Amino acid sequence: xxxxxxxxxxxTAAVETQxxxxxxxxxxxxxxxxxxxxxxxxxxxxxxxxxxEAYFSPAMLYVEASGVRVEVGNANTAIDxxxxxxxxxxxxxxxxxGDPQGAFYSFSSGGYxxxxxxxxxxxxxxxxxxxxxxxxxxQDDPNSVDESSIAADYTFGQVTLAAxxxxxxxxxxxxxxxxxxxxxxxxxxxxxxxxxxxxxxxxLGKTITLYGNYNINGITVAGYVSDSDTDGAxxxxxxGAAYDLGGATLAGAVHSSFTxxxxxxxxxxxxx
Amino acid sequence: xxxxxxxxxxxTAAVETQxxxxxxxxxxxxxxxxxxxxxxxxxxxxxxxxxxEAYFSPAMLYVEASGVRVEVGNANTAIDxxxxxxxxxxxxxxxxxGDPQGAFYSFSSGGYxxxxxxxxxxxxxxxxxxxxxxxxxxQDDPNSVDESSIAADYTFGQVTLAAxxxxxxxxxxxxxxxxxxxxxxxxxxxxxxxxxxxxxxxxLGKTITLYGNYNINGITVAGYVSDSDTDGAxxxxxxGAAYDLGGATLAGAVHSSFTxxxxxxxxxxxxx
Amino acid sequence: xxxxxxxxxxxTAAVETQxxxxxxxxxxxxxxxxxxxxxxxxxxxxxxxxxxEAYFSPAMLYVEASGVRVEVGNANTAIDxxxxxxxxxxxxxxxxxGDPQGAFYSFSSGGYxxxxxxxxxxxxxxxxxxxxxxxxxxQDDPNSVDESSIAADYTFGQVTLAAxxxxxxxxxxxxxxxxxxxxxxxxxxxxxxxxxxxxxxxxLGKTITLYGNYNINGITVAGYVSDSDTDGAxxxxxxGAAYDLGGATLAGAVHSSFTxxxxxxxxxxxxx
Numbered sequence: 001x002x003x004x005x006x007x008x009x010x011x012t013a014a015v016e017t018q019x020x021x022x023x024x025x026x027x028x029x030x031x032x033x034x035x036x037x038x039x040x041x042x043x044x045x046x047x048x049x050x051x052x053e054a055y056f057s058p059a060m061l062y063v064e065a066s067g068v069r070v071e072v073g074n075a076n077t078a079i080d081x082x083x084x085x086x087x088x089x090x091x092x093x094x095x096x097x098g099d100p101q102g103a104f105y106s107f108s109s110g111g112y113x114x115x116x117x118x119x120x121x122x123x124x125x126x127x128x129x130x131x132x133x134x135x136x137x138x139q140d141d142p143n144s145v146d147e148s149s150i151a152a153d154y155t156f157g158q159v160t161l162a163a164x165x166x167x168x169x170x171x172x173x174x175x176x177x178x179x180x181x182x183x184x185x186x187x188x189x190x191x192x193x194x195x196x197x198x199x200x201x202x203x204l205g206k207t208i209t210l211y212g213n214y215n216i217n218g219i220t221v222a223g224y225v226s227d228s229d230t231d232g233a234x235x236x237x238x239x240g241a242a243y244d245l246g247g248a249t250l251a252g253a254v255h256s257s258f259t260x261x262x263x264x265x266x267x268x269x270x271x272x
Numbered sequence: 273x274x275x276x277x278x279x280x281x282x283x284t285a286a287v288e289t290q291x292x293x294x295x296x297x298x299x300x301x302x303x304x305x306x307x308x309x310x311x312x313x314x315x316x317x318x319x320x321x322x323x324x325e326a327y328f329s330p331a332m333l334y335v336e337a338s339g340v341r342v343e344v345g346n347a348n349t350a351i352d353x354x355x356x357x358x359x360x361x362x363x364x365x366x367x368x369x370g371d372p373q374g375a376f377y378s379f380s381s382g383g384y385x386x387x388x389x390x391x392x393x394x395x396x397x398x399x400x401x402x403x404x405x406x407x408x409x410x411q412d413d414p415n416s417v418d419e420s421s422i423a424a425d426y427t428f429g430q431v432t433l434a435a436x437x438x439x440x441x442x443x444x445x446x447x448x449x450x451x452x453x454x455x456x457x458x459x460x461x462x463x464x465x466x467x468x469x470x471x472x473x474x475x476l477g478k479t480i481t482l483y484g485n486y487n488i489n490g491i492t493v494a495g496y497v498s499d500s501d502t503d504g505a506x507x508x509x510x511x512g513a514a515y516d517l518g519g520a521t522l523a524g525a526v527h528s529s530f531t532x533x534x535x536x537x538x539x540x541x542x543x544x
Numbered sequence: 545x546x547x548x549x550x551x552x553x554x555x556t557a558a559v560e561t562q563x564x565x566x567x568x569x570x571x572x573x574x575x576x577x578x579x580x581x582x583x584x585x586x587x588x589x590x591x592x593x594x595x596x597e598a599y600f601s602p603a604m605l606y607v608e609a610s611g612v613r614v615e616v617g618n619a620n621t622a623i624d625x626x627x628x629x630x631x632x633x634x635x636x637x638x639x640x641x642g643d644p645q646g647a648f649y650s651f652s653s654g655g656y657x658x659x660x661x662x663x664x665x666x667x668x669x670x671x672x673x674x675x676x677x678x679x680x681x682x683q684d685d686p687n688s689v690d691e692s693s694i695a696a697d698y699t700f701g702q703v704t705l706a707a708x709x710x711x712x713x714x715x716x717x718x719x720x721x722x723x724x725x726x727x728x729x730x731x732x733x734x735x736x737x738x739x740x741x742x743x744x745x746x747x748l749g750k751t752i753t754l755y756g757n758y759n760i761n762g763i764t765v766a767g768y769v770s771d772s773d774t775d776g777a778x779x780x781x782x783x784g785a786a787y788d789l790g791g792a793t794l795a796g797a798v799h800s801s802f803t804x805x806x807x808x809x810x811x812x813x814x815x816x
């Protein structure tokens with residue numbers, strides 16, 4: 001699992017500065033069959049302060065063998081799993097206005113309202129990752145609008161390329177989502193990348209994000225600039241720093257949103 | 273825990289074919305005292321798609337020593353724990369119309385509506401299993417209608433005999449449940465059995481089920497025929513096959529119900 | 545975690561004798577960083593029969609190093625963590641009318657109604673424990689009435705002294721809680737103690753409790769007498785016995801409350 005806690009500031013909130021925390025426990029059950037195939041399942045529970053108590057996710061089951069992984073139930077989705085998409089994230093809450101702004105499904109930490117099920121398949125071979133997923137929004141509804149998505153990414157040397165597409169993202173009719181990203185590892189301590197998102201029906205339309213990070217004396221400084229093609233949208237940007245505490249990370253960031261509002265965070269995140 | 277996923281078909285459902293899955297995690301806590309007595313407890317959580325998220329069971333606590341086991345709280349029941357009762361089950365969802373059709377309590381995977389508590393005792397000695405349980409349907413209600421049940425089973429050589437009786441099954445007045453079963457292991461690869469159920473107040477009355485299975489080249493073929501003494505009830509039957517995947521099992525079945533409706537399943541089940 | 549089950553009797557209850565059980569599982573996740581700092585988190589789930597199923601606590605995260613521990617989220621509180629406060633407890637349910645009768649926060653086993661968060665710091669050095677906590681009752685409410693508390697305890701030889709104070713206990717305006725306790729270990733098998741509680745806005749006002757225990761042949765006999773300064777309140781008292789089952793404990797107690805009502809319990813408690 002993972003944990004994090006710290007302070008978050010949001011200029012637009014009723015109470016601007018709040019203490020925020022999240023503890024996430026992934027319960028994984030699995031076994032490897034005699035023939036090398038791995039069978040497993042996952043249920044997550046977490047508390048992020050939103051529900052007043054910890055809460056369960058729906059379950060995911062999977063089978064894995066020879067670079068192929070198939071998930072059923074609360075499956076991951078191809079578009080949410082593509083490489084590079086969340087690289088612009090900074091701060092202890094790992095957030096960014098350079099993240100995709102459109103709606104699409106992912107592994108759900110919270111419960112479903114309806115009988116949603118998904119299936120996901122991934123194949124990895126020598127640096128190439130291919131993924132496809134299909135999420136039935138409501139199995140009990142014969143007219144269910146379902147999401148399908150595909151993704152591919154490839155790393156060769158210092159360059160990583162990635163692309164993904166979702167049809168009827170999040171089960172919304174006419175919501176077509178596209179992502180294309182490229183990243184370049186300049187050297188051991190510096191990286192840059194460029195992400196393009198067509199956010200489907202989102203008011204933010206298409207966004208393009210330039211991001212980078214640089215490590216100096218154990219401190220990683222990272223930043224991004226994100227631009228929307230929507231009239232009147234400001235350029236969003238953020239700057240963050242992270243310091244390795246020997247396994248845990250002290251991280252902080254300031255952001256300016258597409259509407260010009262300031263937010264910030266400072267705290268610790270950890271993995272178990 | 274256990275997991276399973278696959279497709280289920282039900283002729284009578286609004287959406288006939290659905291993806292079904294269940295992931296069940298048993299959280300067991302126990303320790304063995306210096307004198308050899310084991311003290312423990314169990315809380316289960318699972319997701320079977322019915323609640324939109326994983327959910328908790330109530331807790332069970334137990335004490336175990338010298339072949340005696342006593343359970344308190346969300347206890348097992350004698351009638352639900354008797355040998356042979358669920359042997360007619362087939363398919364990846366492990367279901368059968370040869371299962372008992374009456375109402376009685378068992379370890380509850382879901383929550384209670386009222387303040388139910390139970391106590392269960394089991395004793396095993398050289399092939400004989402004796403069990404008794406008492407479930408108080410609602411501790412807060414002085415007029416609570418409570419279930420008591422007893423069970424016995426015995427294996428000698430190739431033959432297993434079993435019988436169980438529940439008084440006021442599931443806390444329903446006048447609901448008397450009886451089970452008698454016999455099974456014969458013909459050889460290493462073939463078994464047959466006969467189960468009799470008096471289903472108490474169930475509309476299906478008394479049912480008698482003949483079942484058997486045969487293993488050939490790693491595939492286990494199994495089937496059952498179940499007959500009810502109720503006027504107009506069809507003979508229910510089912511046929512299934514299971515293939516060992518080296519720990520996990522690929523299994524499928526087709527069933528015809530007491531009303532002549534067809535259902536089927538095909539999928540994988542696993543244990544962790 | 546811990547477990548317990550047994551019978552409880554309460555003269556004032558609609559159903560006087562009930563079966564009671566509780567199974568508590570603490571899910572702890574932690575790691576020790578290279579520099580010796582420990583980072584961790586806890587989510588508890590338990591079933592005590594009150595909710596009809598097991599339920600989650602909110603999460604707590606912590607950092608620990610060199611005798612200092614800081615908790616965030618569903619944090620412990622200084623006043624609830626002070627030494628000696630719960631020493632008058634007896635029986636398998638570990639209860640006592642000599643416990644504090646006022647309202648203050650503690651680690652919450654159940655969910656919150658509102659956005660509560662807390663922070664707690666503890667420092668231990670050669671027998672001295674210093675603690676302080678601050679609980680924001682509702683982060684979303686700019687007028688939130690918050691609890692702050694401090695505690696100190698010290699053990700030297702056979703004597704332990706402890707004191708704690710909470711301002712606006714449980715986020716209730718004008719609710720000032722004070723605790724002072726002293727205990728003396730007469731020898732290896734006998735202890736006595738005296739606890740003073742100012743219970744703030746509680747109708748029981750100020751209470752003073754004398755308690756003691758004596759171990760003979762593996763049986764610990766314990767008792768307490770508690771007196772309130774409120775007009776018309778009876779003197780509460782209790783007597784209990786506990787027998788070590790080799791790790792688990794068989795324990796029972798009888799109590800007379802501040803209103804003269806009798807209650808009793810008998811059962812087993814265990815730790816995992």
